[in-house]
Amino acid sequence: MASPTLLRWIGTHLLLFLLQISAVGATDESALILTPSEPIDATHTKVSDIVEDMARRVDRFFGNDRAFEEQNDTALQIRFDFGSDEGELARLNSSVRAKVALPGTEERLRLVLESDPDLPARDAPLDDPLRSFGESSDYTLGLEGRAQASGWQLRPSLGVRAKWPLDPYARLLAIRYIDLGDWVSRVSGTASWFSTDGVGLDGTVDFDRRVNDDILFRSASSLAWRHDTSQTNAAQVLSLFQRLASQASLAYEIGAGADNDPQWEINNYFARLRYRRLVYKTWAYVDVQPTIAWPEDNDFQEELSLLVRLELNFGKAYR
Template sequence: MMMHAGLWTFLYYTLFLASVLLPVRTVAESTTVISNVVSQSIESESLDDDLCFESEEEALPDNPSSEELFFSFLDTPHQVISSGVEIFAKSLDEFFSEDKVFYDASGTYLRLRADAVRDENGDINYTGDVRLKLRLPNTKKKLKFTIESDADKRRDNTSAQTESTPRQAVKEKDYFAGFQISLGKEKSWQFKPSIGLRLNSGVELYTRLRLKRRYKFEKWSIHLDETPFWFNSTGVGLDSYLEFNRKISKDDLFRASTFARWTNKTDYVQFSQTFFMFHTLSKRRAMFYYVSVNDVSKSNVFEKSYLIGSTYRQNIHKGYLFVELIPQIRYQEKNDFRAEYSLTLRLEIIFKK
């Protein structure tokens, strides 16, 4: 009981310090990110058309008046609620610059990150991350050139950070360069095959086929992502990702995500289940809390770990410069489930066109 009390006390005071130390600028000083990103999810060229997957008969007017929205809600409550969940989830994904936003972007997109990670021993390590996508001309927005660091990790950034320990997060990164093409219809499956080179100590060929689809069911939005892949060193494998979103209030979103990875050559199986609660604090600040269970099996050796953490994010300049504070507490079976604390400070720059 004392361990759990200390755990929550640690999280509470860390998040309190975040809200105090990272002041909020007024709307007059800079743009309002979250409110703008909702409209950008529909109009901006930075996302594929498949992100707005309502049929023509169901789509709301481009610029509906308050009166039209009111009567539309009375006429079709199911449609409005479902669309609201999807738009809210997409706006949060954009604000937190989820990896899925990078992979779905139809235009040029660049994301740079610099992290300072402090572990429980007081050691501070530094790491970074880069994502670059260039839309090639005369390809009808279908063919893109990409450069990424650690592209073999999962496609969902919020879930990916629940798997690596602080020491793993600052290890030497691999870089990937390749081409991706977008196929399929927005109301059905989307296909995104890619081929490229993995650049580490040597050069390794890889190929990947990403299949994705979105559904709406009652008050839930559902995102399914299947990615079979092949690497020259590890052979074939499969990443499977399933996500459920539900809007709790105008400021809160609940998300449950399940991820599984299988590789043939290395006899490697990885599974994780994560629950998130997103909360918008203002037009330029948001945060989410999460609890995660991770299970990994390698060569008949099973490792289980639990993670509790949160991410506080604030736009500090004109919608492209962000800062994050990420406290985590991890319990690993190999360490007898002893509490391991870490704190990450992240600076992020995003350019998109």
């Protein structure tokens, strides 16, 4: 566990960074953004932009975490999940997350409320669709900043886990898109510290490719480490997102999870189908996710599960 002096130093400098972000005006923004010195081929740029734009639209439609991480406007998302494993009764889980842009900060500072983002990854595989079921319903409330440096989007935040006694945290999220011609890669990394759990590190590398106007392929590799458990979880997921109509899409996913407890080995394989449909105006969605999994703790025997989700979204992107 880090010393109190070090933790105060980290917290103080993160707070100063947040305040500096809120004070930076439009004329100073160039100091944080490095402009390429050489011209970029127009065709290459156009193709990459099309892939990146398609990936963002897919993430927004499916309500993926990527879309929430990059949300700059005020937004509210409410989810009601009904999940059931084979032979078990259905369980209900709900979650809320919101971002509120603070006035007078040119959208550089936001209040962020969400279900504790650290809990699901602590003991469950990253590829488990029902990993949040049975977890406590702790929430975090924090202040998030926004900046750019050398092509990276930076999202520093300070806040508390809303339980008693209050559990302060500090977090830095960094995101970068890399153009690779017909492919676009998204690299993201998060370093976090909670006073009760210590340090956590998360990293994700996605590769997106547009197959045609209606289909996007994605390869996602994730890694998560927690100090308090000294365990590292990894996952590899391959996805095909298919637009069926303007109000309905399918996602086909296969993947595997692994951990290093006590040594590196695969602990789960899975195949999942996600059907998502816009059911009311522009902001109410229904998600149906049947999954077949082969977990190590069941001797890699087949297990079936079903997740049904009602999701309500409010904000500029859903008007």
